[in-house]
């Protein structure tokens with residue numbers, strides 16, 4: 001019976017053997033077998049079906065990691081999911097799996113800044129050139145394709161400025177030129193959009209964020225299609241990028257309520273975005289709420305909802321007053337990451353944004369990233385209202 005995703009994530013991976021609703025944490029380095037034939041049987045099964053899991057050593061996972069992997073595979077509707085110790089590990093795995101010396105990759109200009117560092121600086125070591133494209137201009141991406149382009153690395157929406165791109169257009173452009181595609185889908189998760197079904201080869205999610213939902217565990221997932229499966233499988237083996245069973249357990253526990261939390265993040269964030277858009281000091285709310293905007297149109301085309309993360313562009317010649325706005329917030333924590341149950345605020349300076357080419361921040365403009373949590377929205381709005389008075 002085909003079940004709805006909401007039902008699936010509640011009822012899957014029950015452990016009837018141990019009579020527990022959630023599968024237990026199975027920790028292991030050495031996996032013991034009854035005899036040699038059993039080891040060979042496991043290895044043969046893996047050779048026959050590399051998606052079946054190869055439990056002959058702890059690095060290949062245990063039943064706990066495998067349960068999470070299977071859930072994500074269903075959610076992503078993909079060929080295989082790889083679990084990594086962090087979300088950034090999944091970005092690294094995706095890129096490293098397809099590149100070789102002499103290649104070029106095209107990267108969304110507003111990518112998460114560590115991804116930018118990887119592309120812009122670290123890949124030079126492998127003689128791979130990264131070219132950044134304007135996420136608001138499809139022709140810019142198109143014009144930057146060359147015979148050397150191996151990968152288009154999309155982040156949708158972009159970090160901090162939250163531009164949405166026309167994903168189907170990117171996929172068909174890439175297919176035409178036989179270029180691989182990867183997308184960082186941490187903002188949406190496969191609850192809101194399924195990139196592999198749209199035609200992407202790889203889809204990255206930082207499980208640290210909404211999957212876990214409680215700001216106390218790190219992890220990542222990389223969903224792949226059949227086309228790139230062998231490349232990723234090999235790279236995953238040689239890099240040893242694996243998630244621990246304890247972390248897998250917490251992520252799996254968080255996923256049970258992903259739908260409920262995401263719906264509430266969205267409804268809270270929408271109320272906050274509408275409130276902020278009416279404030280004089282706020283020049284732009286980077287969130288898909290304004291029905292006549294390009295951002296909204298592209299979001300609506302692909303997503304069934306939105307998350308709780310948004311950007312604020314604030315205009316003020318007085319930088320310290322913008323900082324005191326943040327410091328005056330009572331229900332927002334100041335810290336990195338997002339996707340947990342609580343609201344967070346972060347002032348993004350030029351360095352944190354990365355050396356972008358297409359974010360034209362004027363001297364008196366500031367970007368603040370807000371994560372809208374699961375608190376009562378009226379408390380969040382009242383808090384913002386009092387803090388905004390600090391901006392001069």
Ligand SMILES: Cc1ncc(COP(=O)(O)O)c(C=O)c1O
Nearest residue numbers: 086087088112186206208219337
């Ligand atoms: C869009 C995006 N992708 C990837 C990551 C990396 O995830 P992690 O912190 O789990 O390594 C982050 C972290 O903030 C992120 O915002």
